[in-house]
Amino acid sequence: MTAQESHDTVSNSPRHEKSDGGAAGPAGTPRRERGTRVRRQRVRAAWLFLTPMLIGLLLVAGWPLVRTFWFSLTDASLSSLEGSQFIGLENYLVFDDGWYGILADPLWWQSVWNTIYFALVSVSLEAALGVIVALVLNAHFRGRTLVRAAMLIPWAIPTVVSAKIWAWMLNDQFGIINHLLLGLGLIDAPLSWTADASLSMWAVIIVDVWKATPFVALLVLAALQMLPSDCYEAAKVDGIHPVRVFFRVTLPLITPALLVAVIFRALDALRVFDVIYVLTSNAASTMTMSIYARQQLVEFQDVGYGSAASTLLFMIIALVTVVYLYLGRRQLGGGQ
Amino acid sequence: MKGRLLPAGIFLVAVAGQVQAADLTISCGAVGAELQLCKSGVERWEAQTGNSVEVVSTPNSATERLSLYQQILNARSSDIDVFQIDVVWPGMLAPHLIDLKEYLPQNATDGFFGAIVDNNTVEGRLVAMPWFTDAGILYYRKDLLEKYDLEVPTTWAELTEAAQTVQAGERDAGQKDFWGYVFQGRAYEGLTVNALEWIASYPDGGTIVDEDGEITVNNPQAVKALSHAAGWINDISPQGVLNYTEEEARGVFQSGNALFMRNWPYAWDLVQSEQSSIRDKVEVAPLPAGGEDGQSAGVLGGWNLAVSRYSDHPDMAADLVAFLASPEEQKRRAIEGAYNPTIEALYQDPEVLAAVPFFGTLYDTFVSAVPRPAAVTGDNYPRVSNAFFNTVHEVLSGRVTADQGLESLEGELERIKRRRW
16 A cells, blocks of 8 residues: 555656656757756756655565566465466456456456445545535634644544444444434434445445545645635625635635545545454455455465455556546646 | 674574573464463463463454464464464464474374364374364243243244244333344354354255365255345344354343344353353253254364464473363363363263253264365365355345355356366
8 A cells, every 4th residue: 555655656756857857958958058067966966865765665665566566477375475376367367168367256346346436425525524624614713723633533543443433333232323313213223334235335434534534624724724815805895605705716726735635535545444344344345445455365365366456456546546637637727 | 794793693582582481372262251261271381381371362253363373374473382273274274383293192182072183184284282162052042932932943944933923022022122033144254154054954955065076055955044044134133243243143142132142152151151131041052953854053163272383382382282172171161161172071071061061962063063165175265265155145135135146156166166176
């Protein structure tokens, strides 16, 4: 997981340099005599400073990534990593009296779908709620600092701990959630949140939203505090409805921050593991790509097959990131 | 540089080795009273030998525990010397375990159940000592069956009927949370055991994969068994049972909220303990059969003690294992915690029978328990079991019907078999 995060950074940095170089090329040509020496020195210094980080990234992110990809082409098992044999793409897909391999495994496709569903729903909810919470916290009221600090608690608790707490609260027989809902008369029989296949995905989403909304709210709040007040004063003078002000002024201005928050959350959600594993274990109805990969790697000791799943997971996340950044950039470009 | 560091390193290791010379680490389960009994057993050995042992507890779910062990063992870690391993694991873990025959006297396994000793012998090497055996049994509330004038059920249909009657009656009497039957329905190894008990209790229901490695799970009797079980959910079993392991089921039963419970013998001592709200109201029976011509089928469980090949003190660890598996220790565990001994003679021991009467009456259940297809599927057993319990979980939660589920399970097992069986 760190590998994926770091990889994004790796893939970002060359692009920045390229665009830098591209801009410098035409701009640099007319004043070549003055600029080259200093420029060359600067470039050299930049590389000097970058090298340790690049080596570090290569070691901690690149190497495991390459190794995982290599393992995905072998029949390695956890007990015999050395004695593994190259089997090509058999872990992915192979035809032998029927299709075999991950891409032919219905459970894999279900975990892909589960992951995407989870990511879409939870991140949308977190974005919407995060903005609302941020707007509330941006208003002036007594005890605002206290509420701001308190709001961060869910984000501060380690996921495994909060997931376990929720598992008890959601327990069908002794859980406080059912107790409350029964007391309020909203349900007439206790719901088994984590066991009922139709509810368990929602239980997981609720816990994730509870946990991650503060993160989105925090980023949005930071953006809100930087907004220029003159727009709002002008809007007030013109007597424009606050809802209209929000959609016409506030939302476009905080969109960049919101997009950053959403991409962070989306990446987290696509590789979600702990909250789901604690709440519903290996159940197929909530199995995500990470849980599928872990099951192959750890429970079945099948490093080859599990690595293939991890590689696919990585590629799907990379693809989503690229598409998102592309769309986000275009949207931003249009806005500007 | 290297030359100078190396001796220093060896010196440090030697010192550390000396300091911890007496230290062993044992991993015990923590289901029910297991951990406490393990600790007291270890303390007795410590007092006898003057060594010190650290007891570490492990996850309750057997599936989780296996993953943890595999990670420790595959890393060739010497952190844990003695492992408590499940009856289906010796084949899988054998390469990492020492041959106890080399460390223990020749007659170390005399008087033990031959089948379990055979189970723990892999390619002629005794990789684990049988510690306690297990088979699924049915716990029932004697007082409630008497109150409603019902017999102890001998078939699943009778169980269902009795559960419906009592559940309706108790709920009318104001106990709103009362349920008929609780079992282990979470998607984990325990569900494999439960579902195999249902299937094997029907005539020709099969055992997932037969002794020759043929996949037998997709048959009309198994469909019947699973459909029947799926009907329990929300009828006589809470839907939450789909996320229960042993201890969650015991929680509901022991708080007086269920009529029947499927569990292992360990639960006996706990439901009869002084803190239990149903003390003296519980009896046990063999699990029901699948219809008139079916048979009661408890699945063989049980745990063994094995020594890691990467242990720094294999001889000392083997001595600890021999002590814990000794007749005296097994007797103590039987009396104090209702753990089934693996030594035949203890089933006639009057003190044991006085403490746990059903060891005598259910003796047949324990010695003729149904094994899981671990030996024939070898390294692939976790995969087979996983495919099986996931299918059963889907059937129980109503996402697929039993025949659809079993048909796709057959395909899934074919895929697994094709890869490596």
